[in-house]
Amino acid sequence: RIKLAIVGRPNVGKSTLINTLLGEERVIAYDLPGTTRDAIEIEFDHGDRKYTLIDTAGLRKRGRVFESIEKFSVIKTLQAIEASNVAVLVLDAQTEISEQDAHIAGFIVESGRALVVAINKWDGLDDYNKEWIEREFNRKLRFLNFAKMHKISALKGFGVGALLRSVNEAHDAAFGKLSTPRLTRVLREAVEQQAPPRRGMFRPKLRYAHQGGQNPPVVVVHGNQLEAVPESYRRYLETRFRRAFKLDGTPLRIHFKSSRNPYA
Ligand SMILES: Nc1nc2c(ncn2[C@@H]2O[C@H](COP(=O)(O)OP(=O)(O)OP(=O)(O)O)[C@@H](O)[C@H]2O)c(=O)[nH]1
Numbered sequence: 001r002i003k004l005a006i007v008g009r010p011n012v013g014k015s016t017l018i019n020t021l022l023g024e025e026r027v028i029a030y031d032l033p034g035t036t037r038d039a040i041e042i043e044f045d046h047g048d049r050k051y052t053l054i055d056t057a058g059l060r061k062r063g064r065v066f067e068s069i070e071k072f073s074v075i076k077t078l079q080a081i082e083a084s085n086v087a088v089l090v091l092d093a094q095t096e097i098s099e100q101d102a103h104i105a106g107f108i109v110e111s112g113r114a115l116v117v118a119i120n121k122w123d124g125l126d127d128y129n130k131e132w133i134e135r136e137f138n139r140k141l142r143f144l145n146f147a148k149m150h151k152i153s154a155l156k157g158f159g160v161g162a163l164l165r166s167v168n169e170a171h172d173a174a175f176g177k178l179s180t181p182r183l184t185r186v187l188r189e190a191v192e193q194q195a196p197p198r199r200g201m202f203r204p205k206l207r208y209a210h211q212g213g214q215n216p217p218v219v220v221v222h223g224n225q226l227e228a229v230p231e232s233y234r235r236y237l238e239t240r241f242r243r244a245f246k247l248d249g250t251p252l253r254i255h256f257k258s259s260r261n262p263y264a
């Protein structure tokens with residue numbers, strides 16, 4: 001089963017999206033922020049896939065800290081994200097991207113869960129507002145660029161099928177098997193095109209790579225002097241691995257593991 005957490009601010013349409021996926025009114029959706037109180041799990045089959053949907057209470061934030069009444073739902077949302085394989089971050093196209101949206105997005109990225117973004121309530125937007133919300137998204141949530149973004153209307157049902165396909169894709173990317181020979185080949189090609197910068201007498205030597213985990217995928221790179229690999233080079237490798245293994249929709253972690261002997 002794919003564990004799919006539906007998360008976002010209050011009133012963005014999380015429960016409506018779940019009802020639309022199920023094709024029936026199973027959870028309460030209502031135009032009152034805070035309608036869903038507790039996280040609810042619902043089993044759902046579609047095509048040859050099985051899902052457990054997790055509906056969560058919307059997270060709100062006032063001032064600098066989450067208010068204590070909200071603490072419970074914050075913890076529930078964090079738990080739902082932790083317990084999931086894939087998270088759908090629901091945003092409201094009819095309001096600006098807020099700090100809370102960015103906050104929840106940050107939780108998801110930290111957790112390493114696969115992610116699909118749904119910009120909901122796309123119905124009834126004029127062209128000006130469509131462009132505006134896209135700019136908002138690109139400006140404020142650029143760090144989600146590993147994730148697919150869908151413009152949907154949970155209420156009218158459009159975009160929901162494509163969203164689900166991206167969920168499957170993100171799930172498969174998060175659980176992909178990355179073989180040591182292929183990882184190592186991609187690593188060597190990357191180094192050939194652009195070697196890591198020298199530090200002092202040594203240039204870090206990247207020898208081979210193997211997979212160290214799933215959901216998120218972890219690539220462990222072995223070599224020497226790897227402490228000296230700069231962040232920019234790590235990002236370069238990330239791009240290369242992403243492209244080679246089609247890792248759309250999932251964070252990717254790269255760990256460096258140096259062997260003791262620098263002359264080995
Ligand atoms: N126009 C429009 N309205 C929508 C859409 N999706 C949801 N809504 C409306 O937005 C309101 C809130 O929807 P809910 O599904 O209850 O939102 P929620 O995210 O579950 O809210 P909480 O449980 O309070 O966190 C309802 O009045 C919905 O009818 C949409 O695609 N378009």
Ligand SMILES: [Mg+2]
Nearest residue numbers: 014015035036
């Ligand atoms: Mg709800």
